[in-house]
Amino acid sequence: MRRISNAYYALFTLPTLTAFAIAFFIPFLLGIYLSFTRFTTVTNARWVGLNNYVRAFTENKDFLNAMVFTAKFTLISVVLINLFAFSLALLLTRNVWGRNIFRTTFFMPNLIGGIVLGYIWLLIINGVLYRFQVDITFSAKYGFWGLVIVTNWQMVGYMMVIYIASIQSIPPELVEAAQIDGANPRQVLFNITIPLVTPAFTICTFLTLANSFKLFDQNLALTRGAPGKATAMMALDIYNSFYGTTGYEGVGQAKAVVFFLLVGIIVLVQLLLSRSKEMEN
Amino acid sequence: MKSKLGLVFSLLVVASIILTACGGGTPAGTEAPAGAATGELYYLNFKPEVAETYTKIAEAWNAETGNTLKVVTAASGTYEQTLKSEIAKSDPPVLFQINGPVGYAAWKDYTADLSGTELYKHLTDKTLAVTDGAGVYGLPYVIEGYGIIYNNAMMDKYFATEGATAASMDEVNNFAALKAVVEDMQSKKDALGIGGVFCSTSLKPGEDWRWQTHLANLPIFYEFRDNNLNLSDPAATAEVKFQYAENYKNIFDLYINNSTTAPTLLGSKSVDDSMAEFALGQCAMVQNGNWAWGQISGVDGNTVKAEEVKYLPIYTGVPGEEKQGLNIGTENFFAINKQATPEKQQLAADFIWWLYSSPTGKAFVTNDLKFMTPFDTFADDEKPTDPLAREVLRYAGNADLYSVAWRFTLFPGQPFKDAFGAALLQYAQGSMPWEDVQQLFIDQWKAEKAKAAGG
Incomplete structure (x- = not known):
C-alpha cells in the first residue's frame, strides 16, 4: 500500500476539526473560564475565583438534592433498561413469528424526541392518576417512577438492537457444541451467551449511564421539578440556575463543570471496570 | 457542555x-x-x-x-x-x-x-x-389591569335562582359578599350548567404566575401602604412580614374550593386550560388581565359575548375594600x-x-x-375598545375607587416566585399546611432579596 503523506491527513480532518472546535472545544473552554467569573452575558465577565463553586454547594441544597435524585434515578434506570433490553433481545433472536415487526416497534420510541415523549407520557400518567384524584405533581415518587418509565420506554429499544447484534454474532457452533454436550438452555445462557456479549454490556451500560445522568428534556416535559424542586435532575437544576436566577449565571456554569467532571469520572470508572471483565473474542 | x-x-x-x-x-x-x-x-x-x-x-x-x-x-x-x-x-x-x-x-x-x-x-x-x-x-x-373577569350572563342566571344571596353584581363589593355568592353558586352548579364558579387555578409549574405574582400583589400592596415604605429604597423592601397572608388565603381558598377542578388536580392545569374553560362557559369567573380578551375570544366554540364580560376587583377581606378598584400598572x-x-x-x-x-x-x-x-x-377616541380594556378604563376613571398598583415589580426574582408557586400547589394538594406556605414566603423573599443585593 502506498504511504499517504501526513499533510493529507491534516487536510482531510481539517473541516471536521474546525467544526469540532467551533461547536464543542471553544465553547467548552469558554465555559470552564466562565465558571470562575460573574457575568450576565458571555462578553462582560468579571473574575471571582472559586466563589461560584462555593455558592453552588452552600447557598442552598438544590444542587446536592438534584445530585442524590439523579444518582437514585440512574441506578434504577441503568438496571431496568439493561434487564428489559437484554430480555427482549433474547426473545427476539429466537424464531418468534413477526420478530422484525417487534424489533422495529420496540426501537421506534427512540426515534421520538425526549420532549415529545415526555408530554405524551405526562398525558398517559396523569390520565391514570386522575382516577385517584391526584396528578404527577402530587408526590416526588410519581415523578420519579414517571421518569423511569419514560426513559425505559425510550432507551430499551436502542439497547435491545445492540444486544441483538451481539447475540447474533455468537458463533452457532459454540451453542451447538454445548447442546451436544448436554447443556440445558439455562447453562447455555449463563456460560455461552452472557460471557460472549459482555462487550455489548459495556457499551450499553455506558450509554444508559451517561444518558440517564444527562437526562434533561424528559425531565423538563414531565415534571419540571414538581413538586417544588424534588424531581429536578442535575441538568435541569443547572438550567434553572443559569437562566432562572439573576446573578447566577456563573454558579450555573460552575455546576455544569462539576457535572461534567462527575459524569466523566463515573463513566470512565465504569468503562475500566467492565472492560476488564470482557472476554477476548 | x-x-x-x-x-x-x-x-x-x-x-x-x-x-x-x-x-x-x-x-x-x-x-x-x-x-x-x-x-x-x-x-x-x-x-x-x-x-x-x-x-x-x-x-x-x-x-x-x-x-x-x-x-x-x-x-x-x-x-x-x-x-x-x-x-x-x-x-x-x-x-x-x-x-x-x-x-x-x-x-x-x-x-x-x-x-x-x-x-x-x-x-x-x-x-x-x-x-x-x-x-x-x-x-x-x-x-394593563387585572381583576376577576366574570361572565355577566351567567351571573344574571344565578341571581334569578331562588335564594340567591345578592340581586346583582353591584351588591358584590367586598369579600364577604363575594364569598356568599360564590359558595351558593357552587352549590347550584348543576342547575346553572357549569362545572364550577372559578376556572381552574392553574398551578402547573411555569403556569402559576396568576397566583404567585398577580394575586400576591394584593397583600404586598396593602403591607407597603400600611407601613408607608419608601419604595425606591431597596432596603425598605428587603424583608416582608406578609401581614395580609390571611387575606391571601381567603381568596385563594375560595378559588380552589369552588372551581371546575378538584384542588388535588391543579398541578397539571395551564393558563390556557383555564381561559378555555371560561370561553366555553364552563365557569363564571377567572382571574386575569385585560390581555386575556384575545385568548377568550380566540377559543373555538367561544360562548361568551363581548358585552357580557365584566371585571370585578379582587376582594380579599381588607377593611375598606369597598373602594378598591382593579390592579393597574x-x-x-x-x-x-x-x-x-x-x-x-x-x-x-x-x-x-x-x-x-x-x-x-x-x-x-x-x-x-x-x-x-x-x-x-x-386622545380619548384613540383608546382600545375591547371589553376588558374598556372595563379597565372604566375602573381607572372612577374617582371614588383607588387602584391597586403593581407592587410585584418589586418582588424578588423568579426563584422566589417559583418556590411560592410550588408551595401553593402543595397547599392545594393538602401536603403543606398554610403556616409553612406563609413562612416560606417570608423566608424566600428575604433570601432572594439578599442574594440580588449581595451577589
Whole structure:
C-alpha cells in the first residue's frame, strides 16, 4: 500500500476539526473560564475565583438534592433498561413469528424526541392518576417512577438492537457444541451467551449511564421539578440556575463543570471496570 | 457542555419554529427591502402575541422614514434567555424591554438614561417609569389591569335562582359578599350548567404566575401602604412580614374550593386550560388581565359575548375594600442599550416616539397592539375598545375607587416566585399546611432579596 503523506491527513480532518472546535472545544473552554467569573452575558465577565463553586454547594441544597435524585434515578434506570433490553433481545433472536415487526416497534420510541415523549407520557400518567384524584405533581415518587418509565420506554429499544447484534454474532457452533454436550438452555445462557456479549454490556451500560445522568428534556416535559424542586435532575437544576436566577449565571456554569467532571469520572470508572471483565473474542 | 449546546440549539430551533408559525412563513427577522440607506434598528420583542403586528409596523416605519426595523420575538417565557444570548452578539438589540426595578437591576450595565427622550416628556404619570436617582432607565409603554373577569350572563342566571344571596353584581363589593355568592353558586352548579364558579387555578409549574405574582400583589400592596415604605429604597423592601397572608388565603381558598377542578388536580392545569374553560362557559369567573380578551375570544366554540364580560376587583377581606378598584400598572418597559452606538440609540428613541405619536404609529398601538398607553399623545377616541380594556378604563376613571398598583415589580426574582408557586400547589394538594406556605414566603423573599443585593 502506498504511504499517504501526513499533510493529507491534516487536510482531510481539517473541516471536521474546525467544526469540532467551533461547536464543542471553544465553547467548552469558554465555559470552564466562565465558571470562575460573574457575568450576565458571555462578553462582560468579571473574575471571582472559586466563589461560584462555593455558592453552588452552600447557598442552598438544590444542587446536592438534584445530585442524590439523579444518582437514585440512574441506578434504577441503568438496571431496568439493561434487564428489559437484554430480555427482549433474547426473545427476539429466537424464531418468534413477526420478530422484525417487534424489533422495529420496540426501537421506534427512540426515534421520538425526549420532549415529545415526555408530554405524551405526562398525558398517559396523569390520565391514570386522575382516577385517584391526584396528578404527577402530587408526590416526588410519581415523578420519579414517571421518569423511569419514560426513559425505559425510550432507551430499551436502542439497547435491545445492540444486544441483538451481539447475540447474533455468537458463533452457532459454540451453542451447538454445548447442546451436544448436554447443556440445558439455562447453562447455555449463563456460560455461552452472557460471557460472549459482555462487550455489548459495556457499551450499553455506558450509554444508559451517561444518558440517564444527562437526562434533561424528559425531565423538563414531565415534571419540571414538581413538586417544588424534588424531581429536578442535575441538568435541569443547572438550567434553572443559569437562566432562572439573576446573578447566577456563573454558579450555573460552575455546576455544569462539576457535572461534567462527575459524569466523566463515573463513566470512565465504569468503562475500566467492565472492560476488564470482557472476554477476548 | 454537550447537553447544554444541544439545549441552546433546540431552543433556537423551537424559537425559529414559533416565529415562523407566528409570522406566517416569513423568517425570524423582518428585513426591509434592500437599498434602504438609513439605519437599522434591532428590537427584541417580549410579546409573542404581537409579533405579527410588529412585522406590519416595521413595513410602515420603513415606508415613512426609510429606516429598517428588525424585530426578533422571544418565545413565551424565554425573554431573559434570548436577551442574554442576543445582547452578547456583535449586532445586539438596541431596543429591548425590562420588567421593572428587578429587571433594571439585572440589566443596569446596558440600560441608557431615557430622561431626555421625547417620549418620556409625554409620559402622563412619571412615577410609572423605572428610575434610579435622576436617571430614567425604563419607559412604560402599556398600561394593563387585572381583576376577576366574570361572565355577566351567567351571573344574571344565578341571581334569578331562588335564594340567591345578592340581586346583582353591584351588591358584590367586598369579600364577604363575594364569598356568599360564590359558595351558593357552587352549590347550584348543576342547575346553572357549569362545572364550577372559578376556572381552574392553574398551578402547573411555569403556569402559576396568576397566583404567585398577580394575586400576591394584593397583600404586598396593602403591607407597603400600611407601613408607608419608601419604595425606591431597596432596603425598605428587603424583608416582608406578609401581614395580609390571611387575606391571601381567603381568596385563594375560595378559588380552589369552588372551581371546575378538584384542588388535588391543579398541578397539571395551564393558563390556557383555564381561559378555555371560561370561553366555553364552563365557569363564571377567572382571574386575569385585560390581555386575556384575545385568548377568550380566540377559543373555538367561544360562548361568551363581548358585552357580557365584566371585571370585578379582587376582594380579599381588607377593611375598606369597598373602594378598591382593579390592579393597574405595567411590567413592560422600553429600555435602550447604552452599549450601542449613539446613532443607534437615537434611532431607537426616534422609533418609539414615532410609534406613540405619529398617526400611523398610534393607529397600530390602538387597533393592532390594543395597548392602553400612559402617554398624553393619545386622545380619548384613540383608546382600545375591547371589553376588558374598556372595563379597565372604566375602573381607572372612577374617582371614588383607588387602584391597586403593581407592587410585584418589586418582588424578588423568579426563584422566589417559583418556590411560592410550588408551595401553593402543595397547599392545594393538602401536603403543606398554610403556616409553612406563609413562612416560606417570608423566608424566600428575604433570601432572594439578599442574594440580588449581595451577589
